[in-house]
Structures are given as structure tokens and as C-alpha cells.
Amino acid sequence: MNLTDLLKDLSNQAGVSGLSNALNAAKSCLSEFVDEVYIKNGSVIGSINGKYDYTILLDAHIDEIGMVVTSIEKNGFVRVSKIGAVDVRTLPAQPVNIWGKERITGIFCSTPPHLSKKDKDKEVPDITEMYIDTGLPAERLKEIVSPGDRVTFMQQAKQMLEGKLTGKSFDNRASVAALIETARKLKDKPPECNVVFLLSDQEELGCRGAKTAAFDLSPNEAIAVDVSFGDFPDVPAHKSGKLGNGPMIGISPVLSKSITEKIKQIAKSQNIKHQFEVMGGETSTNADVINLAKSGIPCGLVSIPLRNMHTTVEVICEEDVKNTAELLFAYVTSCGLNKGGQTNE
Amino acid sequence: MNSLLEQLCNLNGPSGNEDLVREFILERIKPFAETKVDALGNIIAFKQGKKRSPVKLLLDAHMDEVGFIITSITEEGYLRFTTTGGIDPSVFLARRVIINNKITGVISTKPIHLQNQDERKKIPQADKMVIDIGAKDKQEAEKYVTCGDYAVFDSTFQPFGQNLIMSKAIDDRAGCYILMNLLCSESEYDFYATFTVQEELGLRGAKTAAFSVRPDSCIVIEATTAADIAGVSEENQVCRLNSGPVISFMDNSTVYDREYYSQTFKVANELGIPCQTKSVVAGGNNSGAISVSASGVRTLSVSVPCRYLHSPYSVASLTDIKNTQKLISALIPRIASGKI
Numbered sequence: 001m002n003l004t005d006l007l008k009d010l011s012n013q014a015g016v017s018g019l020s021n022a023l024n025a026a027k028s029c030l031s032e033f034v035d036e037v038y039i040k041n042g043s044v045i046g047s048i049n050g051k052y053d054y055t056i057l058l059d060a061h062i063d064e065i066g067m068v069v070t071s072i073e074k075n076g077f078v079r080v081s082k083i084g085a086v087d088v089r090t091l092p093a094q095p096v097n098i099w100g101k102e103r104i105t106g107i108f109c110s111t112p113p114h115l116s117k118k119d120k121d122k123e124v125p126d127i128t129e130m131y132i133d134t135g136l137p138a139e140r141l142k143e144i145v146s147p148g149d150r151v152t153f154m155q156q157a158k159q160m161l162e163g164k165l166t167g168k169s170f171d172n173r174a175s176v177a178a179l180i181e182t183a184r185k186l187k188d189k190p191p192e193c194n195v196v197f198l199l200s201d202q203e204e205l206g207c208r209g210a211k212t213a214a215f216d217l218s219p220n221e222a223i224a225v226d227v228s229f230g231d232f233p234d235v236p237a238h239k240s241g242k243l244g245n246g247p248m249i250g251i252s253p254v255l256s257k258s259i260t261e262k263i264k265q266i267a268k269s270q271n272i273k274h275q276f277e278v279m280g281g282e283t284s285t286n287a288d289v290i291n292l293a294k295s296g297i298p299c300g301l302v303s304i305p306l307r308n309m310h311t312t313v314e315v316i317c318e319e320d321v322k323n324t325a326e327l328l329f330a331y332v333t334s335c336g337l338n339k340g341g342q343t344n345e
Numbered sequence: 346m347n348s349l350l351e352q353l354c355n356l357n358g359p360s361g362n363e364d365l366v367r368e369f370i371l372e373r374i375k376p377f378a379e380t381k382v383d384a385l386g387n388i389i390a391f392k393q394g395k396k397r398s399p400v401k402l403l404l405d406a407h408m409d410e411v412g413f414i415i416t417s418i419t420e421e422g423y424l425r426f427t428t429t430g431g432i433d434p435s436v437f438l439a440r441r442v443i444i445n446n447k448i449t450g451v452i453s454t455k456p457i458h459l460q461n462q463d464e465r466k467k468i469p470q471a472d473k474m475v476i477d478i479g480a481k482d483k484q485e486a487e488k489y490v491t492c493g494d495y496a497v498f499d500s501t502f503q504p505f506g507q508n509l510i511m512s513k514a515i516d517d518r519a520g521c522y523i524l525m526n527l528l529c530s531e532s533e534y535d536f537y538a539t540f541t542v543q544e545e546l547g548l549r550g551a552k553t554a555a556f557s558v559r560p561d562s563c564i565v566i567e568a569t570t571a572a573d574i575a576g577v578s579e580e581n582q583v584c585r586l587n588s589g590p591v592i593s594f595m596d597n598s599t600v601y602d603r604e605y606y607s608q609t610f611k612v613a614n615e616l617g618i619p620c621q622t623k624s625v626v627a628g629g630n631n632s633g634a635i636s637v638s639a640s641g642v643r644t645l646s647v648s649v650p651c652r653y654l655h656s657p658y659s660v661a662s663l664t665d666i667k668n669t670q671k672l673i674s675a676l677i678p679r680i681a682s683g684k685i
Contacts, residue, residue: 073575075573075575076506077574085458086457087439087454087457087460087465088465089435089468090438090439090440090454092433093653093656095657105503105505105506107505107653109575109576109652110435110653110656111435112570112572112583112652112654115572115577115581116433122467123466123467124435124465124466131575133506133652133660135505135506135507135509135660136506136507137507140507158449159449160449160451160478160479161448161479161480161489162479162480162481162485163479164479166449166451229456229458229459232453232455232477233421234453234455235455235456236459244481308451308454308456308477309456309457309458311439312440313439313441313452313453315451315477315479
């Protein structure tokens with residue numbers, strides 16, 4: 001699978017926390033390039049064994065935002081609650097997949113024009129006041145769907161101009177693809193240290209998957225890979241990265257200064273297109289929790305710029321994913337912060 | 346699944362740019378009717394029946410769907426747009442569109458993380474939104490798109506629920522579908538059929554089409570708002586899916602012929618098919634232009650009930666569509682012969 005197809009396939013997979021479609025797809029891709037791969041606590045973990053007793057963890061969360069069924073109403077409608085920061089403004093007439101005993105199609109009800117208030121300032125309702133139409137008789141619906149079933153957005157990724165792609169869940173499948181691409185490169189040029197790929201669960205619910213996995217895997221250092229705000233007229237320039245200008249190297253007091261410096265130095269010496277993202281504190285990524293795992297694990301952050309985050313029309317530039325993989329590959333083949341020493345033997 | 350209906354619904358025909366729909370319909374009805382296209386782009390067809398009609402009857406369905414028109418291109422390469430027809434911004438914010446039938450674009454939004462509390466509660470107006478096609482700047486965007494180009498929702502016809510369909514353009518391709526079927530089968534009496542343009546822009550095509558045909562009577566075949574959804578009280582539901590064709594006594598554009606209205610229910614009863622009243626005075630359709638054309642036209646509106654009109658995915662019932670066709674087919678000889 002080439003990178004474009006990998007990105008599209010990963011974006012199309014349903015991967016709200018609790019569903020296994022995206023996990024299985026990513027696991028199968030990763031298995032071609034690593035020594036060992038397994039799923040634990042909803043996260044995919046793959047590892048390449050090097051000759052040093054030194055482990056670099058590369059993390060990308062694999063879960064996406066979505067919904068969970070809370071109740072089945074009469075006449076074929078269901079109510080849901082959010083999983084992660086869903087933008088409720090974008091829900092009316094939005095098609096979804098409901099993952100009950102079988103997959104069924106749903107569509108968020110939109111207020112018909114004759115009932116919508118003329119007032120331009122009308123408020124967006126809370127998601128608990130919205131309904132999903134399934135078009136099924138109530139009895140049939142109850143046989144298939146129960147409270148707790150997951151709901152994901154129905155969207156197929158597509159190519160745009162200039163090597164850009166649009167679809168759902170590029171937050172954070174773009175980074176998952178970057179990690180798989182890194183593993184592919186390492187297959188041809190094995191690293192001297194151990195590399196662990198963590199495709200973590202529940203980031204959208206507060207970085208929970210990375211918290212426990214970092215404890216479990218206990219790496220010597222880590223880099224979290226996520227998406228960040230892409231350039232757009234409504235988005236302040238100082239809070240965004242330009243699509244096509246390469247990975248955004250995270251700079252923040254909560255990140256490991258030495259890792260950040262090393263990433264910068266490698267990007268520069270290897271001539272890899274990159275840009276910077278400076279934050280004054282926590283980064284709202286898994287880096288925040290990995291840093292605090294155990295007695296502290298040094299962690300850096302690399303982000304891929306993305307437009308329209310948390311919508312079904314997220315936009316990324318494939319070149320940025322490629323450059324992110326390039327950067328991660330160069331980082332781990334240089335053994336990160338390890339000054340070269342202990343072998344595994 | 347019905348492939349003619351599916352093909353019609355998947356065609357892109359925003360108001361003012363109905364060419365693809367017109368070509369598709371013309372090609373298929375030509376062997377069965379005399380056709381011409383007027384200056385605005387309406388198809389005007391004459392169906393010869395076995396008998397001449399004492400009452401000159403017109404059947405109308407509109408070809409256009411709601412969409413978007415590109416108004417300008419920004420320096421950064423984003424497209425500014427306005428809607429062609431009434432679309433609520435809540436169903437196009439953060440949605441995908443197709444420009445010129447080939448370019449993928451997305452109507453962009455500030456991410457939720459950067460919205461303040463007020464922004465999270467309000468839908469921006471269309472003039473505050475732009476379409477992103479991925480172009481790096483204005484010059485690149487202009488290679489693909491120019492002002493005045495059209496866009497439609499990027500949405501594909503799908504089966505839905507139990508015997509339902511979902512599509513962007515059921516309004517009014519369902520009407521076109523029924524009218525095509527009627528034209529392509531035998532008729533006892535002569536009748537005229539118009540497939541009109543620009544309904545969504547103010548019933549504009551129907552105005553000139555009705556002038557050309559000068560009918561005595563007319564049946565407008567439409568898709569109308571069904572609000573039989575959770576959270577809407579019964580008196581506001583207008584009409585319901587799977588409860589049969591919808592007959593209007595009045596809407597915002599027309600007061601319908603009283604006799605036709607009541608006789609239609611009798612005919613439905615004779616046929617043993619369900620039929621319902623549009624129970625709220627709302628919306629409007631080509632009847633508004635046709636009923637007041639020339640010295641006036643006795644007009645009836647028979648509609649397919651449809652949820653989520655003017656959105657990327659409206660929903661209708663295949664049974665309702667079938668019954669609507671059955672009912673109209675039975676009404677043609679009765680009205681054309683002057684029996685009702």
C-alpha cells in the first residue's frame with residue numbers, strides 16, 4: 001500500500017474508543033515491519049528490537065472522536081452522547097454509522113426550515129437534545145442497537161489539489177500513518193536501539209491510553225506525534241502551521257528540552273522541511289502524560305498541520321506526513337538521546 | 346434499489362446549471378414524447394395519448410436542486426460562495442462539496458478547540474465561510490475554478506433504514522422520476538409535461554414553461570417537508586413518511602383547487618393507497634407560478650414526503666414514491682377527460 005492509500009484507508013476506518021476496526025487495520029499494516037505487534041487495553045503496540053538496551057517510544061493516538069448511544073427512542077430514533085470534543089454545530093443532516101449487532105446507517109435530524117427560528121442568533125442545541133434517524137421500525141432497531149453502542153461519522157477520504165487529502169479522523173490517523181511509514185523505513189535500515197510504536201487509545205477522552213501504556217512500556221524516551229492546527233483565515237497565524245511546510249516541532253516548557261533540541265538539529269542537518277509550534281505550557285497531546293509517567297519519561301512532540309480539526313472535512317498535506325516519517329526515522333536511527341553504549345546482549 | 350431514481354438523484358443540477366439533468370431526461374423521454382427546450386432551459390414535452398383531452402393538462406416537476414455558486418476567490422486560494430436556493434448554514438458548515446462536477450472542496454470552519462463559548466453556540470453565516478480546494482493560492486485556484494462556477498453537496502444516493510433512500514436531490518428528482526415513468530408508458534389521454542429549471546430561485550422556470558403550454562389544469566409533482574422526527578410535536582409534523590402522497594390545500598405560494606384537492610382523496614381511496622394532507626401551511630412550489638399564469642390554472646400538488654429537505658441527505662420512502670406515481674397515473678385520465 002502506498003502512503004496515499006494507507007492514509008485514506010486509515011482515515012476511513014471506524015476507531016472511536018471501544019471499536020476495533022482501526023486497531024486491526026493498523027496492526028496488520030505494522031506487522032509487516034516490526035518484530036512483534038499486539039493489542040493491549042485498546043492500544044496497538046509494535047516493537048523493533050535493536051542491539052542496545054535503550055528504547056525510544058513513538059506514540060500516536062489511534063482513537064477518533066464520535067458518539068455513544070444513550071437511548072433508543074420510539075419510531076426509529078436514537079440519542080447519543082459525545083466521545084471527545086465533537087463540534088455539535090456540524091451535526092445536522094450528518095450521516096453516521098451505528099455499530100450495533102450489525103452496522104446500520106443513521107442520519108442526525110436537522111430542524112426543518114418551517115420550524116427553525118428566523119433569528120440568526122439561534123443557539124446550537126446540546127447533543128443530548130439531538131436525535132439520529134435510523135429509518136428502522138422501533139422493534140427492529142431495538143434488536144440491533146443498544147445503549148453503549150458506538151457511533152462514528154460516515155465519510156470516505158478523498159484527494160484534493162496539491163497533494164492534499166480530506167476526510168474524517170486524520171486526527172490522528174495521519175500520525176498513525178507517519179509511524180507505520182517510519183517502521184517501513186526501519187525495516188530497510190534497522191535501528192541500533194529498540195523502537196516501540198504505540199498507537200494509543202482514548203486520547204480524545206484525556207490521554208488515558210498513553211498514560212497507562214507509557215507506564216507499562218517504560219521507554220527511556222518518547223516522542224508523541226499528533227496533529228495541530230493548520231493555517232486558515234479564521235485561525236491565528238501564531239497558533240497554526242502551514243500545510244505543506246513540514247512537521248511542526250513542538251517547543252514547550254513541559255517537553256524535554258534535550259529531545260526538542262535533538263529533533264531540531266536532525267531536521268536541520270538532514271534538510272527535512274519543518275516548522276515550529278511554541279506553546280507556553282501543556283500541549284493537549286499525549287506528550288503531557290508520557291512526560292509524567294513513572295518517575296518521568298523525557299518526551300518530545302512532533303505535529304502534523306491539519307485544517308478543520310474534529311470535523312468530517314479535516315484536510316492534511318501528504319508531504320507533511322512523509323516528512324514527519326523522515327524526521328522520526330532520522331531521529332531513531334541516530335538513537336535519540338542515547339550516547340551509544342549498552343547492548344542488549 | 347431503483348437505478349433510474351438513483352441515477353437522477355446522483356446527477357448534479359444546482360439551480361441555473363441543470364444541463365446534466367436535462368440531457369439525461371431528454372435522452373430517455375424522446376422516444377416517447379414530443380420535446381422542446383425553451384430559452385430558460387425547461388423541457389416542454391407533449392405526450393400523445395389514445396384520446397384527445399378536453400382539458401389541457403400539464404404535469405410539472407423541477408430539475409434543479411439547491412447548491413452553491415462561487416462568488417470570488419481569495420488571495421490564499423479559498424472560494425467565497427453564496428447558496429442557490431434556501432439552505433440552512435447548519436447543513437453546509439464543515440461539509441464536502443463538488444465544484445464543476447470534479448473538484449473536491451470542503452466548507453471550512455475554525456476548529457472547536459479555538460472557538461470561544463459564543464462561537465460554539467452559533468452557526469456562522471454563509472458569507473463568513475469559504476471553500477477550501479487545497480489550492481496553494483489564488484493563481485492556482487483559478488486554474489480550476491472561476492467566479493460563477495457551481496457546487497453541489499458531495500453526497501451519494503444510498504438505501505436507508507427500511508425501504509427508504511437518502512440523497513441530496515430527492516427534491517425534486519423524485520418528481521422527475523415519476524414524470525419520466527408516466528411519459529414513457531402508455532396514456533389514455535394527451536398531456537403536457539414540463540421539467541423545469543430554477544424552482545429553488547423563485548419558481549422561475551415554471552413561469553415561462555406555463556406560458557408556453559397555457560394549460561387549463563396542472564399537477565405539480567414535488568417533494569415536501571416531512572417533519573415526523575423525534576422532538577417535533579404531532580401538529581408540527583406537516584406530513585409523515587410511509588403515509589402516502591401528500592396533498593396540499595394551501596402553502597405559502599398557492600391556494601389549491603378545492604375540488605381537485607377533495608377528489609384526489611377519493612381517487613386514492615378507490616385505489617386503496619394511503620394519502621395524506623399537508624397539515625401545515627408552509628413552503629411553496631411551482632404551483633405558485635403556474636396557478637396564476639395566463640388567465641389562471643386549476644392546480645393540484647401531489648408530493649412525496651421527504652425528511653431533511655435541502656440538506657446533503659434528505660430521506661424518502663420508496664413506497665411513497667411508488668404510490669405517488671400510482672395516484673397521479675389515476676388522476677391524469679380523470680382530470681384530462683374533465684370528469685373531476
